[in-house]
Amino acid sequence: MHIVIPGAWPDPEVATELAPHLVQRAPTLARWLGQGKARITPSLAAETWCLPAEHWLLQARGFQALETEHLSAGLGPLRGQAHDDDPVWLAELIHMAPSRDGAALLPADTLAITDEQSRALLLSAQAELEDSGLQLDYLRPDVWRVRWPQPVRIPCASPALVAVSSVNDWWPQQTEARPWRRLVNSLQMAWFEHPVNQARQRQGQAPVNSLWLYGGARASQLSRPLPDGLLIDERLQPLAAAQRWGEWLDALAALDAQCLAPRAQEPAPVLVLTSRERYVEVTVRSGWFARWHTQDWRRWWCSR
Numbered sequence: 001m002h003i004v005i006p007g008a009w010p011d012p013e014v015a016t017e018l019a020p021h022l023v024q025r026a027p028t029l030a031r032w033l034g035q036g037k038a039r040i041t042p043s044l045a046a047e048t049w050c051l052p053a054e055h056w057l058l059q060a061r062g063f064q065a066l067e068t069e070h071l072s073a074g075l076g077p078l079r080g081q082a083h084d085d086d087p088v089w090l091a092e093l094i095h096m097a098p099s100r101d102g103a104a105l106l107p108a109d110t111l112a113i114t115d116e117q118s119r120a121l122l123l124s125a126q127a128e129l130e131d132s133g134l135q136l137d138y139l140r141p142d143v144w145r146v147r148w149p150q151p152v153r154i155p156c157a158s159p160a161l162v163a164v165s166s167v168n169d170w171w172p173q174q175t176e177a178r179p180w181r182r183l184v185n186s187l188q189m190a191w192f193e194h195p196v197n198q199a200r201q202r203q204g205q206a207p208v209n210s211l212w213l214y215g216g217a218r219a220s221q222l223s224r225p226l227p228d229g230l231l232i233d234e235r236l237q238p239l240a241a242a243q244r245w246g247e248w249l250d251a252l253a254a255l256d257a258q259c260l261a262p263r264a265q266e267p268a269p270v271l272v273l274t275s276r277e278r279y280v281e282v283t284v285r286s287g288w289f290a291r292w293h294t295q296d297w298r299r300w301w302c303s304r
Contacts, residue, residue: 001229001269002060005255006053007240007248008273009280009301014245016302025249026256028264032271033297036282040300043278045165048072050158052274053237056281062223069217072158076215077222080145089146090215091136092159093118095206096188102168106206107159108142113208115141117196121208124194128186132179146213152176156214164241172213180213187211227270233259240276 010018023030041059043052049072050058063074076088093113095106118141129136135147154177157170172180188210191197197207233255239248263269268286272279280300 001263001267002227002231002272003260003263003269004053004056004230004232004272004274005236006051006232006234006274007237008252009275009278010240010245010248011276012302012304014243016298018245018249019298019301021249022252025253026260028256028260029252029271030297032260032269032284033282033301035268035286036271036284036297038297038300039281039283040303041279041281043274045157045161045277049155049161049170050075051160051164052277052279053232053234053272054158054160056272056274056279057226060224060226063217064221064223065217066221068153070155070157072156072161073215073217074221075158076217077219079143080139080215082145082219085218085220086147087151087218088215089148089213090139091144091146091211091213093121093142093144093208094159094210094212095208096167096210097206099166101166103166105159105162105167105212107163107212110163111142111206111208113141117141117200117208118144120196121191121194124190125187128183128190131186132183134179134183144211146180152216154180154213154216156216158214159212162212177213184211231259237274 009015043055048055049070054075055071058071058074058078061078063071065071065073076090080088080090082088093108093111095111097104097106119138122136122138122144125136133149137145137147139145154172154174156172162170191207191209197209200207235251235255236248239251268284271282271284273282
């Protein structure tokens, strides 16, 4: 069993202060950390173009990036459910808003986009698509597949990474991306007063006013399935990103009670905890070895 908890490993500046609270608020997690062997992997956004949790998922799938690709290219076949071996480019439906740094992105998982809304927006995009030469295929309410008329190499960051940084840092500027930029600009104008967005605004929801392109790799670049019994709990990630550590501790306590403690009698898990620029895999030992060989997990928890 693998349990992946994005945002569960605070940066060193606050990890030392939070460690005693973790012992009190999350006793199952603290016990497992003490019984585990930790392996730390750096995960720098400037190199991977994705979040550490996405980095781990791609490594778990055995993704092999080409020399011309960032690791984030593998998110296309990872999430695109492709039944062919063409490059898998995805367009996530997003909200883009002005910010102090130029523009901020709200990803689809914060927008509660319905199937009906997504299909209506896709239908309204057909005129712009005819001019662009691109094709958009419906996959899910939050994401469509992008098909190019010819192969392209465009470095694109994960929308989840862009959401915790700035659109301006990752907006594709390459010549090959011009058709995409023109399409997005046209859709932003077409969707400004679209009935879907008018209805969303009446309901107090952010409009779906843009798309974010990512992916580009092929399904054959993924060499193995995800581990059996994989559980991903993302409740800590937004709180860690916002550095709301009091709420983070409350959410950690709830996670420990609701998710970890009920599994304490099952076979020892592998824990994957992510930080802002790295992740740690903790292989939890069981039996007599765990009882007699506990580790001081604070040494790596607080390390730089």
